Every structure is written in C-alpha cells, then in structure tokens.
Amino acid sequence: MKKYLYTITFVLSIVSCEKVIELPLNEADQKIVIEAPLSNLDSNYILISKTGSVYENSIFDKVSGAIVTVTDKNNTVYTFQESIIGSGKYVDTTFRVEENNIYKLKVIAEGQTFTSECITQTLTPLNYIFPITVETPLSTPENPDSVKLMFFSFTDNASETNYYRFKVYKNGKYTKELYLGDDKLINGEVFEQPFYGDTFDSGDSVLVQMLNIDKANYAYFYSLANTQSDSPFSATPANPVTNINGGALGYFGSYLIDEKFVVVP
C-alpha cells in the first residue's frame, strides 16, 4: 500500500511542483506535553515539556518542579523525581510494570493537575524473529535484486482483546517505523509477517521489541500516524487522541515488553 502511494506520488511529481510559501499562523498558548512510556523493563521515565511556536526552532521548554506519581491497583505509590533539574525527565528506578494491573498517573505541574489510567493484561511474547531474503518487484533473472526483511511471529491470546506495537532497533538505533496491530482479524492465531518498513544487511544486529499495549495507546499511536502524515491520502489533521485528562498533550502507557535479538547472517 505504501509503495503504491509512493509510485502515485512519483507519477504526480512528473508534472507537479513544490515551493516554500509564507503563511502566517495564529499561534496557540503553550500547552503541557506528557510522555510516559512505562514498561516491565528497566529505566522507566516520564518526560514533561511544552509546545512551541510553529516557525521557531524545535527546542522546547522543559517543565521542572512537577509532582509526578504512579499508583498501582494495590495502592502502592511510586514517586518519579526529576533526575537532573531542568531536564523535564522524571525517573523512579524501582518502578516496573506488572501483568494484570491498573496504573494511575498523576502529574501536578505549573498549577495544573493531569491524570490518566492504563491497564495491563498478560504478556504475549514473540515466538521468534528471523531474517529472510526476498526478491523485490524489480528483480529480473538477469538482474536479481533482493532485500533482507525481518520476520516476526507471535501467538495471539484468544481470550483477550489485544493491541500490539513493535519497535525495531537496527545496530542499537530505533528505526522510527511505527508498527501497530490489533487482533480483530487474527484473534487466537499464530501470526507471522515481516516488518515491511525496514530492510537489513548482513552483519546488522537487530533488536525487536513487542509491546503489549492497551486500546487507548493503540488509538494514540494510530491517530498519531494517521493525522500527522503529509499525504493527501491521510486523515484530516488533528491532535492524536490522548488518554491524559486535564488538557495535556501526549500519552500515558504501561506496556509489557518482550524482546528478541538476532545478528543478520
């Protein structure tokens, strides 16, 4: 689908032209942005920053001095502290997300209070990941052309409604391709597919993270991908659907992550 859009875009580009224009915009008041990707892994953190002006440099104000707590279903309260004052990064090294739990986030920053809630179910692990060499559409017998794709496999939990996100790291670097899925069409199945957005070379070390996420986080990242694209084939621009109450942008997630690592032969 993506390739198809690329080609259409290419065909259009034969006759089309692009130029940078002057376009005055009405700037909005600054808003608080909370990014809280908590998980069962180490080094959990919460970032708090602010929005900036469209035409200014992309260096954003950090929010310091906020009171940040996460409470689980047993009413254990974890307090996240700003690690370096002025960084806007709040950490609690003891915190780990657990299965079948409910987490409540509370942030008090600049006189405003923001809350959110996120649940976990059971961890669906990756069965395996493996690289496969596939011929590309451009390949001909005279000029063979192939790429290495990373396949992944997992077994969906039939008794739960599941939402997944995958993160691919190539040689230690996150590839920034957003892979999202749900089990509406594959409930209870063994699912196997390559990551179509990334290709690999021999010797690449590849880490794949499978994030078990909740519906709200799926909706956040789905709408993030869908509303921020430049393509005329994407949806009306809008803010991603946040699960934070109180008027902040961003998301609060408690993820169960399984990882697999391979070196491409």
Add this chain to the structure above:
Amino acid sequence: MMPQFKIIFSFLLLFYTMVSFSQQYTISGSLTDASNGEDLIGARVMVEGKPGVGALTNIYGFYSLTLDKGEYTLVYQSIGYETKKVKIILDDNIVKNLELEPKSKVLNTVEVTGEKLDGNIRSAEMGVDKIKVKDVDAVPVLFGEKDILKTMQLLPGVKSAGEGNAGFYVRGGGADQNLILLDGAPVYNASHLLGFFSVFNSDALKDVKLYKGAAPAQFGGRLSSVMDIKMKEGNSKKLSVSGGLGLISSRLTVEAPIVKNKGSFIVSGRRTYVDVFLPLMKNKNVGLSKSTLYFYDLNAKANYRIGDKDRIFVSGYFGRDIFGMADQFKFDWGNATATARWNHIFSKKLFSNTSFIFSNYNYKITFGAVGSKIQIGSQIQDLNLKQDFNYYLNNKNTLNFGGNIIHHTFKPGEIDTGEDIPFVLNDISNRYSIESALYLSNEQKIKQRLTLIYGLRYSNFTQIGPGDIYSYNINGDVTDTTTYSSWEKITSYNGLSPRFSFNFMINEVSSVKASFSRTYQFLHLLSNSTASTPTDVWIPSSNNVKPQIANQYTIGYFRNFKDNLIELSTELYYKSMINSIDYRDGAEVTLNPTVESELLFGIGRAYGVEFLVKKRRGKFTGWVSYTLSKTEKQFDDINNGSWFPAKQDRTHDVSIVTIYKLNDRLTFSATWVYYTGNAVTFPAGKYMIEGEIVSYYTERNGYRMPDYHRLDLGITLYNKKYKTSIDPKSGKEIQVKKKFESSWNFSVYNAYSRENAYSITFDENKETGQTEATQLSLFKIIPSITYNFKF
C-alpha cells in the same frame, strides 16, 4: 386518420371514462432523430394558436397530449432540429410517431443546452442543469479527455472537489451525497486514476441531467443531488463508427441498427496507455518500468422495438483501474452495472417503464509471491427492481408514480491468504439491507401562468441478517454483540420525503419559482482523507448509524432576453442536514470491523445564492456562473462543539465558459474558473513525541487554501465536412457531405500556469532546522492534442 394506429383496449376504458365527459381525445407517440433514430428527450409538442397548451417528450421520447375534439396544427420542436408542423383532426385517440431532421446546414450555432428555448421559464423544475454531451465537445479539459462530470462542475452550485478528484459538491453537500445514475444504475465510485478522470466515457453518453434542488419523487436515497446520465441508444439507421486518439487514451465506438428503425446497439470502449510509456523511463526509476497503471471502460447498449407499444433496452458498463508492480503487488478496482428495461405504452396516457438493475463496485489488493499471496477485497452490490409510470391524466395534470426495491450487499473486507501462510485472517462480516420506496407526484397546471409539481416519496430501509451486530458505548467500545440469522430484521428506518415546487410566470419572459424537498440517505461513504481513494468504503444505516436527512428550501427568479437568446437566472437556497457523519480524530476507516465506533454524528447547514447568465445561440455562446455560499457543520466532539466550515465550504465560486464558432471548420473555446480555497486545518504549535516533531492543532478548518483559479483554452479544427462533386443527373457541381468526418482538438489546461495549491504541509528544513510551509501544485500548464473521427 391513421387507422392502423387505432388501438383500443377494453380494460383501459376505465381510464377513458375518467376524462371523456368533455369529449377529449389523446394524441401520443414518440419523437426520434431522423438521422440516427435516437430518442428526442424533452422535445416540445405545441398547439398552434393555443399558447400554454402542449406536452414534452419524456426520457424515452414519448409524449401524450389530451385536447378537446377538433382540428389542430401541432408544432413539433426540438433545439437543433427542423420544426415540423402537422395538421390533425382529433376525433379519436391518435398515435403519431415522428422523426425530426437535424438542422444540418445551420452549423454556426452551438447550443449550450438542449430542450425548448424558454423551458427555463416555463418549467416548474428548479435547480436543474442539463447538458447534451455533443454540445460540450469544444470545452477544453485536462489531457483532452472529454469529461461530462468536469463540465458539470462549471455550473452554479456545483463545485469541483479539487484537482485530482472527480468528486463534486452540490450546494454544500458531500461528494457521497450525489446519486449518480448511469441508465438508472447507481455508480458507487465515479472516478478513475484516483480521481483525475471520471468513469463516464462521453462517446457513449447522450445527455446528463443534474437535479440540485427538489428532485422528482422518483429519485431518492441521496441528500444533495441526482445526476441522471443516459447512454446513447445507438444509430438505428446505419452503421456508424467513431473514435479518438489522445495523449493518454484512445476511444472507439461502434453503433448500428439491429433491424433498421426497430432496434440498434452501441458498443464503446476506452483505454488509457500511460503505462505503455513507463518502460521508457527505465533509467530514471527502475520500479516504475515494471509497473502497470491504466484503466479501461466498456459501455454497451441495445434496444429493440416490439410493435408500437413495447421497447426493450439492455445496457451495461464495465470499467476497471489496474495498478501493479511486477507480480508482487496488484491493486485493481472498478464498477460494473447492468440495466434491463422494458418500456410499455399501456394506453395513449399511460406509459410504463420497468427496470431491473444491477450495480457493483469492488476493489482488490493482492501482494506477496505465489503461495504466500494475501488478497484483500471489498465490495458493494445492488439488485434493484424499479417500476415507473407516467400517466398523462389530461393537459393539466401529469402523474408519475411507482416504486422500487433494492437489495444491498456490503462486503467490507474479504481476505484470502495463500496456502503457505501459516495464519488465516478473518473476513469482516458482510452486511445486508433492503431499501424500498413508493412515490407519487403530479405536475399540475393550475392556470396558464401557474404550474405546480407536488409529490411524496415513502422510503424504508431495513438492515437484515445474517451477521453479528455490535453495540457501542460513548467511547466507541463494544458493549454488546447480537447474532442475527438470514433475513432477520435488525433495524428499520422509514422516511417520508415530500417534494414541492411551483412556477409562477410573471409574463412570457420571466418567472418566479420556489421549492421544498426533504431527502433521506441510508448509505454512507466513509472517506477520511483529502483525496478520494478506491478503498473508501460504503456502509449502510444500522443500529448505530442513523439515516442522514436534509431539508432544502429554494426560491428563484428566471428571466430571458432577446427572444430567449440570453437566459438569466438566480436561485437562493437554504439546506439543513441532520445525522451528518464525521470521524473521530485519526479514525481507522479501512478494514476495521468496528468502523461504526469511529464515527461521530452532527448537524450541518448550507446556504447560498447562485447566478447564471447564458447565451444560447449564435457564433458566440457560453455562460457565466457565480455562487456565493456558506456550508457549516457542528459536532459535539469536534472544535469544542462550535460550528466550523465544512471542507466543501466555498465562499466564492466563478466559472466562465465561452465557445466561439468562427466558421464551419474552426471553434475556439475558453473556460476560466475561480474559487475560494477549501477550508483546511493548519497547526497552531508543535511539540516533541518520541524525538519526533508533532503538530499541535487547535481549530478544525480554521484556515483557507489559497484561492484557486485557472484558464483553459481549446481549439477544434474540423476537416472539411463537404466535398464538391458532379451531380450525375444535372451535371452541375454540388456539395456532398463527406462520409468520413474528423477533427483535431488542441487544448491547453492551466494556460497561464498558475501554481494552484493541492496541499500545504509543514516540514522541517533539514539544513536550517526551521519549520517551513511547503505548497504542492499538481498541474502547471498542460497542452494536449486529440484526434477524433466518425464515419
């Protein structure tokens, strides 16, 4: 007189007794074009010395006129044809079939629309635009592809959905609120190549009628408009071949009699060949050279007269777009329609039309290698039985009544996985529904100056099983699932749509009209993007989705000048809509089994004023149209619940169309369009998520794209139509019409190369790190050439 046509049915005496007390008789029959046997639609039958008394032919060329016993001179008139006068003695019911000769020698005129000269003044119909396909040949178009849908967008109140989009907006309605009928069959996706061309091959079409206001009660099911497209019947006199060679496509049409004057057929095909040139770009892009990207269309129609009272039509359309990359990926989509129709004249006063209609739209996406292929498909299919009657009660009342029943099948997602794939993707379950309607309407002449059309349409929409039906809470979560068995009723909606319009003629050259109509729409197109895409999906009204309803009020003033040479009209409209559909932010609308949970419901309103000045005859013809309008929506969950401009809100919309016929061989044309840019959403700030810059939005559709304007030019050069030869009888030189006619059409799209904005995006400049607004323009100046022939 003409005793062979005297037909009396005993069971029809009932009808006679209703009106025969004043000793009235009826003259009825069909009017056809003498050159090719095509039906003449909307031709006028008048009575000399009796102004205001007359009849019009219906879409099958049939007319019926009831008069007191006596002697009359009837005048048969249709634009572009020689007027015929016939004396009749009306002392019995008469059938009179006539052929009118086209005005062959009067080549200096180009009629912009067909029909009677002052029809705009006399008819009670409002907000109706008619275009005869052959009359708009000269209007310049993109890549020289004649496109009736694009030409329609030059009329007031009809707005193009933008470049690269075949969709159109009528009086603030959405692109899915137009009922597009091809010989009565709905066409669910009217665009090719993602909207750069419409699916209608002009060579196969005869005329197009667009109802913007109160559509006749026989039509229903869409809120905003009805576009009624008729295919040609085919030449019933002789074999005729026509075609064209263009830059991106070629066309060929063959028409011929089946039995001379009794039946005929037409077959017309078109195929684009952009892909033929793709291998030439090998060096530039290897991927493209192995791609296919084309569409084709096939239109076919046949008709046959069985005796004087029966006529059978069969017509069909099949078109497909195909896009592929080697054998790894294929995406194809298209419509198929078929119509079988039986016209029967029960009596001189009762005309019947029975249609059986099939319509299908589907798309298929296939990817992967043999064995591990995955195919995703979606379709909507209709089976429709329709019965219409025209009853010419007397010369003051014409009744239309009938009904129809449609069975809809929706297949939102059919997924096939190859045998080597270890998992199976579940289909999204099908949906079924029955849409039915009954209608009755009457066109009544109250006085010579006052005509009314009033009618009522009752419609029912029932969603039926089998299927699992979900219920949702306010957040869109599934709260309940109910399983229904085959044909079991799930939800049912009823709608009563009254239609009313009146025409008061102030004098012979001016009139005032007003209308009211209510319309219901039970099918909804889910399209969450700016461009129209083949994967946009139709869904039925259901337990979660209520039918959309619109009320429209219009009032208009119509005035003709200089013996109907110049036509001026202005119409004012107000439309309110309820149960309008929009989407939750970032909604997932394709291949989503719970897509109904992504929808939001609100209200809308649209109002505006339209002006049209048209010159209809002479060397110089054309029109100027202007629309001033506003279209707004209100949804609780969008824009904090306040009214916001709809995407199709256009404050100003101007079209100027001019055609100048220099002589028999040379025609110049020019069109200019201008409109206010679409309402769009631009960011009010930005922030960082996962190290990426994300735009922050505060207001839906709070900005405007830059104004759009464009000039197109065209020249059509006809080869000599006549040759000089020696008359074998007299030995004198005479002009003989050539059998082979041809023409060259040169056109320039966007002549002054205006860079109109297709999209505006906000990206970071990689070098400076600064965010910039970047405007993409699709087409700068595009010249094209087309060669057309006919023999």
